[in-house]
Amino acid sequence: MPESPYAQSRSGRYASPEHHDAWPNPGYDSAPREAHPARHRKQRQRRKVAETSSHENGRLRIGPSISIAATTTLGLVCTQIANQRAFSGSKYSTNLAIFWIGLLIIFIPISVRLVMLRTGRTERITLAIFLGIAFYIVKIQGSPQTFTFVDEYIHLRNVQNILSTHHIFKYNPLLPTAAYYPGLAAITASLVDLTGLSNFIAGLIVIGVSRALVSACIFLIAEKVTGSDRAAGVASLAYSANPMFLFWSAMFSYEDLGLPLAFFAVWWLGRTRTAAAIQAQLLTVIVVLAVTVTHHISAFALAAILGLWFLVMLILRTPRTERRYIGPFAILVGTTSLTWFFLVAKPAASYIISQNLTPGLKEIQAMALKASAGRKLYGGGGGFTPPPWYELAGLVAVAIVTIGLIPAIFRAYMLFSTRRSDNLPYPRAPVIVMALIAASFPFTLLPRLTADGGALSSRTAEYVFTGIGCTLGLLAMDCTMHARYFRRLSQAVNWCFAAWRGTILLAVMMTVVFAGDVTVSNPYTALLPSSSHPTGYPSSVQPYVITASNWARVHLGSGQPFASDLIDSFALSTNGNENPVSAGTAYPIFFSATLDGATAALIRADKVRYIFADWNMRYGSAANAGGYYFSTWEPNSGKPGNVFPAVGLAKFTMYTCSHMIYHAGPVEIFNVTGIENGTCDPKLLAAKKGRS
Amino acid sequence: VRINRRTAIRGSIVLASMALVAENVNIPQFARIAPGILLVLALPGFALVCAILPAAEISPGELMLASLGASVAVATISAVLLAATVGLSQRSAAAVLAFITIVASICALLKTSRIRQAHH
Numbered sequence: 001m002p003e004s005p006y007a008q009s010r011s012g013r014y015a016s017p018e019h020h021d022a023w024p025n026p027g028y029d030s031a032p033r034e035a036h037p038a039r040h041r042k043q044r045q046r047r048k049v050a051e052t053s054s055h056e057n058g059r060l061r062i063g064p065s066i067s068i069a070a071t072t073t074l075g076l077v078c079t080q081i082a083n084q085r086a087f088s089g090s091k092y093s094t095n096l097a098i099f100w101i102g103l104l105i106i107f108i109p110i111s112v113r114l115v116m117l118r119t120g121r122t123e124r125i126t127l128a129i130f131l132g133i134a135f136y137i138v139k140i141q142g143s144p145q146t147f148t149f150v151d152e153y154i155h156l157r158n159v160q161n162i163l164s165t166h167h168i169f170k171y172n173p174l175l176p177t178a179a180y181y182p183g184l185a186a187i188t189a190s191l192v193d194l195t196g197l198s199n200f201i202a203g204l205i206v207i208g209v210s211r212a213l214v215s216a217c218i219f220l221i222a223e224k225v226t227g228s229d230r231a232a233g234v235a236s237l238a239y240s241a242n243p244m245f246l247f248w249s250a251m252f253s254y255e256d257l258g259l260p261l262a263f264f265a266v267w268w269l270g271r272t273r274t275a276a277a278i279q280a281q282l283l284t285v286i287v288v289l290a291v292t293v294t295h296h297i298s299a300f301a302l303a304a305i306l307g308l309w310f311l312v313m314l315i316l317r318t319p320r321t322e323r324r325y326i327g328p329f330a331i332l333v334g335t336t337s338l339t340w341f342f343l344v345a346k347p348a349a350s351y352i353i354s355q356n357l358t359p360g361l362k363e364i365q366a367m368a369l370k371a372s373a374g375r376k377l378y379g380g381g382g383g384f385t386p387p388p389w390y391e392l393a394g395l396v397a398v399a400i401v402t403i404g405l406i407p408a409i410f411r412a413y414m415l416f417s418t419r420r421s422d423n424l425p426y427p428r429a430p431v432i433v434m435a436l437i438a439a440s441f442p443f444t445l446l447p448r449l450t451a452d453g454g455a456l457s458s459r460t461a462e463y464v465f466t467g468i469g470c471t472l473g474l475l476a477m478d479c480t481m482h483a484r485y486f487r488r489l490s491q492a493v494n495w496c497f498a499a500w501r502g503t504i505l506l507a508v509m510m511t512v513v514f515a516g517d518v519t520v521s522n523p524y525t526a527l528l529p530s531s532s533h534p535t536g537y538p539s540s541v542q543p544y545v546i547t548a549s550n551w552a553r554v555h556l557g558s559g560q561p562f563a564s565d566l567i568d569s570f571a572l573s574t575n576g577n578e579n580p581v582s583a584g585t586a587y588p589i590f591f592s593a594t595l596d597g598a599t600a601a602l603i604r605a606d607k608v609r610y611i612f613a614d615w616n617m618r619y620g621s622a623a624n625a626g627g628y629y630f631s632t633w634e635p636n637s638g639k640p641g642n643v644f645p646a647v648g649l650a651k652f653t654m655y656t657c658s659h660m661i662y663h664a665g666p667v668e669i670f671n672v673t674g675i676e677n678g679t680c681d682p683k684l685l686a687a688k689k690g691r692s
Numbered sequence: 693v694r695i696n697r698r699t700a701i702r703g704s705i706v707l708a709s710m711a712l713v714a715e716n717v718n719i720p721q722f723a724r725i726a727p728g729i730l731l732v733l734a735l736p737g738f739a740l741v742c743a744i745l746p747a748a749e750i751s752p753g754e755l756m757l758a759s760l761g762a763s764v765a766v767a768t769i770s771a772v773l774l775a776a777t778v779g780l781s782q783r784s785a786a787a788v789l790a791f792i793t794i795v796a797s798i799c800a801l802l803k804t805s806r807i808r809q810a811h812h
Contacts, residue, residue: 125753166779168772186771186780187732187764190789193782194711194728196721209733209760216757257764264761271754272745279744283762286740290765293772 060123064113068127071109072134076141078102082528083141089531099528100515106134107240107514111507114233115476121229125219128236132215135240136208139250142529146200148540151253153570154178158185159199160577163192173579174570177352180345183294184257203252211250214260215240217267218466224270225430225470226477234476234506235469241397241514242465243458243521258295259462261287262302265329269306270430273325281325288329292336296348299337301463306330308436312429356456363450386524397516400509401468402442408471409435411478431474437467458521476506536620537629537644541571544665545614549576551662552669556610561676563589563603564612565629568667572612581606587630590648595655595682600675609673611652615666617644655682701742701800704735708793711735715786731789736770737762739796746803766792 082099086092110131113119119127142148147156154174161170161179168182184206191202215236222235239245249256265287272280291299307330313323341348412435415428441464448457518527530539549571552560558577562569569580580586585606590613592599602608620643622629627638636642652658652670657680662669674680711727738759741750750758770788774780 122753162775162780166775166781168775168780182772182775183768186775187768189775189780190767190771190785191728191732193780193785194715194731194789195725196728197725205729205733206764209764213757213761213764217761220754220757257768261761261765261768264765268758268761271750275745275749277744283740283744283758283765286769287761287765290768294768 060126061120064119064123065126068109068113068130072106072130075102075104075106076134076137078105079138080141086528086530087532089533092525092528095528096524103138103246103518104511104515106138107131108507108511110134111237111510111514112503114237115230115506115510116503117230119230119233124229124233124236125216128219128233128240129212129215131236131240132211132245133208135246136211136250139247140204142247147203147252148529149247149251149253150570152203152251153574155184155188155252155254156199156203156574158182159188159192159203160574162186162189163199164577171579172573173581174573175351176347177296177345178254180340180348181254181258181293181295183290184252184254186293187257188252207250207252207256210257210260214249214263217260217263218469220267221263221270221466222470222473224267225434226473228473228477231470231473231477234473234510235466237510238469238472238513239465241510241517242461243517244462246518247522248458249462254295255298255459255462258291258298259301261291261294262298262305263466265291265302265333266305269325269329274322281329284325284329285332288333288336292333292340296337296341296345296352297459299333299340303330303334303337305433305437306333309429309433312432312436316429316432318429360447360450360456364446367449386519390519390524393512393516394520395516397513397520398445400513400516401472404472404475404509405438405441405468408475409439411475412471415474431470434467434470437464438471439467440464441468461517461521476502537614537616537622538567539622541567542616544667545571546575548612548662548664548667548669549574549578551664552576552578552610552612555661560609561607562610562612563606563608565590565614565617566631568612568614578610580612581608584631584633587634590630591635591645593645593647593651594684595651595658595675596684599651600657600682603672603675604678607676609671609676610661611658611668611670611672613649613652613668613670615649615668618646618649619643654685656680656685657682697742698801698804701739701797701804704739704742705794705797707731708735708739708790708797712786712790715782731786731793732767733763734759735763735793736766736789736796737764739793739800740766742800743796743803746800747807 078098079102082095082102085095085098110127114124114127114131147153154172155178157172157174158178161172162168162182162185168186169179172179188199188202188206191197191206192199195202197205218239219232219236223229223232226232226235242249249259265284268287269281269284272284288302291302306326310323310327310330313326341352412431415431440460444457444460444464446457448454526539534542545568549568552562552572553576556578560578562572562576562578562580563586564572564580564583566583569583572578572580586608589599589602589606589608589611592602617629621627621641627640627642628634629644632638649668652668652672653660657672657674659671660668661671675682707727707730711731714724714727738755740762741755741758767789770792771780771785774784774788778784
């Protein structure tokens with residue numbers, strides 16, 4: 001028996017609640033409310049439409065499909081034009097306007113079609129996947145030739161390590177933890193091995209497949225929970241509107257493989273847990289192990305969701321046959337993920353707990369005690385302040401979701417509190433689980449108010465929006481299908497959500513949430529790539545840095561310890577295959593005005609043999625989200641108009657023991673091996689003058 | 693066009709064998725792309741799901757999704773295990789994934805045969 005409150009049809013397909021007689025929710029029952037002939041006629045017509053929709057499940061309609069394909073292509077052309085203009089250095093605000101037009105041309109038609117009554121199930125799931133893929137193409141348009149996001153360099157280095165050594169757990173200087181979660185790198189490396197494709201193309205294929213997987217799984221899970229393909233369509237839209245979906249979830253990053261696998265495990269377990277054959281759970285074990293070795297947080301989230309699901313089933317006294325695998329799998333995922341986390345991936349505990357979780361929680365505590373003022377939202381990169389509409393869009397999106405969640409969770413509670421004739425609760429564990437996940441949304445926003453918690457808050461969105469999607473999907477069904485308590489609430493609400501107005505209103509709300517959430521997670525200046533010939537300090541790896549990194553690999557050998565700024569360390573690590581020390585520990589070496597004394601001690605302590613000096617730091621503020629060259633701890637980090645002090649780079653030419661071995665364009669490489677191994681004590685050269 | 697599941701399973705055996713051969717003989721790189729992608733992202737999962745659920749308990753759409761998800765999981769685990777032990781290389785990856793596909797396909801064929809006999 002399915003866990004859904006909606007009964008499963010004999011064909012094995014879940015029928016839409018709007019036309020299902022066995023639908024237990026009081027909001028959907030067929031009891032007539034008012035004896036108004038015209039309204040009755042309309043209700044009958046609506047029910048007929050819903051029934052028609054269920055009969056059209058098996059086929060895609062040609063006309064709408066071609067229209068959606070055409071609008072999506074048009075939207076992608078717009079985003080491509082915006083990206084091309086950005087590469088050529090055209091005016092940013094114009095490019096951004098074209099980009100937004102493209103995004104909306106993609107999103108709006110699909111959202112309207114997804115929430116329409118007449119759309120069949122096959123078309124809905126196809127649209128959900130199509131939307132995910134379309135946004136994936138938007139991400140690729142921004143970096144069509146190589147990976148450009150920070151996390152992508154980390155995992156690219158992992159792939160390179162596996163391809164060169166054929167083994168896992170090799171040192172990753174950009175993020176040591178990532179080497180201990182080799183799932184993404186291993187599957188990409190095997191694809192590279194078997195196809196001969198480049199690391200970049202193989203990575204795009206793996207993440208593209210994961211993207212299709214996550215879009216389909218979200219739809220199917222939501223359909224299973226809500227019992228309606230239309231509600232699942234709303235859930236898919238809500239998930240696609242989460243702040244991380246456009247760019248973050250499309251990156252070549254371990255989370256973007258781990259999370260789809262976790263969703264797949266939930267769907268597969270829900271799909272097969274009542275099957276007689278225990279072999280079906282063999283695949284669940286394989287998927288669970290794959291999640292464990294791919295991404296820590298996804299594995300923990302999977303364990304938490306399965307644990308919560310089992311607990312709710314236990315409380316609701318769900319039949320043993322339905323929950324027999326959920327509990328054991330919750331324990332299995334919890335055990336394997338914690339064992340891997342603490343015993344195998346040893347740097348992970350420090351990375352997750354000390355570097356990410358604790359600072360955010362401490363800041364929340366300080367804010368609560370009024371010891372900290374928190375951070376200004378939409379601070380932008382390098383102190384840049386975005387236009388007011390950008391901030392407003394984000395706030396409206398958060399407000400819509402938060403306000404919508406109140407009746408949505410109330411709706412879930414109504415379902416929970418309804419009892420059967422034998423006074424037992426209906427088996428509605430998944431709805432309760434999703435409502436609990438959705439209810440956590442306001443709390444996940446709290447870290448966003450802190451200086452270090454923004455990333456923590458953003459990353460929870462990918463998980464929380466699953467619950468939000470399902471509960472909002474259920475609510476949307478209530479609103480558009482005239483649930484009784486809404487009719488009592490207001491005739492105006494009733495009218496607004498009736499017939500085509502409901503579809504339009506839902507699509508508009510989803511579009512506003514999508515647009516707002518894009519602004520929430522992406523700084524104003526980061527939606528489009530920087531110019532291919534940037535002036536000042538660039539926000540991405542530049543060709544001359546790649547040339548210098550390649551030179552270093554050829555002439556100095558791989559694995560040399562470098563000190564460099566953050567952006568250049570990505571190229572050094574991947575193109576150069578060098579081991580740059582953490583920019584967070586290297587920054588005092590650069591910010592110091594002298595090379596003797598404390599700076600020499602730092603070079604020795606960090607075992608730095610080469611200095612990678614990029615003089616472009618002198619010509620512009622750091623344009624990344626935090627406004628820093630190395631790390632948030634560096635002096636004047638995030639201050640508007642702040643540029644790197646010239647003496648910080650000039651000192652390397654002013655002292656003995658520091659020898660320039662490479663100079664091309666703005667890049668200089670210095671050999672400081674003598675200082676590192678203690679054979680040379682740096683002294684100021686009177687004859688040499690620093691550059692300013 | 694409806695393809696019989698048994699025919700599809702037989703097809704997966706043929707494709708996995710072809711991919712295995714393609715990885716072990718000297719052929720142009722472009723000819724390895726399609727078999728390689730299939731061997732990593734489609735065939736092992738399809739064969740495994742067909743072996744696990746031999747009867748028509750799963751719709752074609754769900755079968756496609758399950759094949760994709762299962763293939764990604766199987767390819768990830770086998771790649772990690774290979775890289776942790778004997779080393780991940782073109783030949784080792786091809787051998788393991790083709791072996792999983794062929795064994796699972798044979799299991800699926802045997803199971804479906806048994807089910808058909810039981811029905812008759």
